[in-house]
Amino acid sequence: MKRFVLLIVALVVAANLCSFASDKTVEPTKNAFKTKTKSVAIFKDGYGFFLREGKAALVDYWCMTDYIPKAIAGTFWLYTLERGTVVDTVRSTGKNNIKFDKPADLAAPLARSVGLQISLTTDDGTVEGELLKVVDDMALIKSGKQVNVIKLSDIKSAKVQGQPMLIQVKGGKPDAEVTMRMGYLQQGINWMPSYTLDLVSSTEAKLTLRATITNGVEDLTDCTVLLVVGVPNFLMKPQFDPLTVHSLGTAVLGALPPSIAAPSMSNAQIAERARVVMDGDYGGEDIPTVNVPAEGVQDLYFYEKKGLDMAAGDVVMTSIMEGTLSYRSLFTWDADIGKDVFHYVVLKNGLSAPLTTGPMMVIQGGKVLGQDQLKYVPIGAEGRLKLTQATDIRTERTEKELERDKREVIDGITYLLAVTEGQLVIENRRGEVSEVEVTWSVDGKVLEASDGAQVSSSAKPDQGLNPKSGLKVSVKVDPNSKKTITYKYSRYVRARA
Structure with missing residues (x-):
């Protein structure tokens, strides 16, 4: 719960810093104040943290608003900006x-x-x-x-x-003018990243990140949008906030079956019924599901876009970031699968922001080379993109058994220790030096491997005495030449009676 509260605080602080910069006009002050969305932090999973602002004139310390969001339980916040003032009580009632x-x-x-x-x-x-x-x-x-x-x-x-929200502000004059802010997490808005990577030279590429935003909830005018990298845990996501549900009243209950929407429901019952609506049919404001992998437990990062205009129901694509990255070509061969070699582009993220997970299209000289899913790349790290199968690099794997004569008795069973030698041959028919990463495995203990190959072993219960050993090596092959990688391993085979 502490982590959850801190996350809400972080979102409010980030939204506050951005909204000050975009503040232009303020409506005439009224006790029944109107609010405008100043900023929204949008998550990829269909939720957004909204921050609205409006001016209110207190009457005996009270003001009211009729804008009631479909807020997620525990995320609805109301606060004032004036020093020494604080929101003391918020009430939802039909007796107005x-x-x-x-x-x-x-x-x-x-x-x-x-x-x-x-x-x-x-x-x-x-x-x-x-x-x-x-x-x-x-x-x-x-x-x-x-x-x-x-x-x-x-x-x-x-x-x-209806049931407007009544707000009591303490700490100032009973008839003071205050700036009210309203923050809440709401379902119905998401974003999907997409990239283009233009290979401008043999070592440099121009990267462009765009965001496609689907807005199914409320109008955004001159709004600061924070596109969030990572999906945090919100414990109460399936449930509406009881206070806002009560104020929404007829609008929410009208979406429920008559047998459920009883007028005598308590706040707890209303909140539970609202949860059913949210899980099943989101009040006609459904938006397409975006299947974008999340960044798991990594720290949140915000891409900022100021001055965005879009109405509820709009879909907008907007540019977020551009920059020049270094890259190199890499060819990979999984010798366990077959002879095919695939061409990858390896990016070095030298930008000031991480690269979030998303599809990336690679072009060169106006021609499309391919598209792949870029996985999350932290600042300073590398990421890979699969382009195509490499037809100008040929491969061959061969093995031969060198000996099988050493006998050992283990647990009353006689085994022969067999030693096998293997070769991996790479033929580069390209007109330039090619870096090839090779991976393969053997059932047994690796005795030796050339070119500094990395070896990892793990027990295989179904293989008895022989471990499963994986090998990985990266070699550079000159143009129009061959490169041979050698290895040797031993394994136990059961002797015939």
């Missing part, structure tokens, strides 16, 4: 009647509720809709495409519709 003794008393509280959904009752009936403005002794209510003008003197009762 506006109290007044005479119609003239309505002007001030209604003016503070501009932008909210309001219900005004007169002798002629009830008008519901968005409160657009209060002008002198009139209230303007937008219902669909129609704007109704209601005299304050005709109003018998007034109520804020």
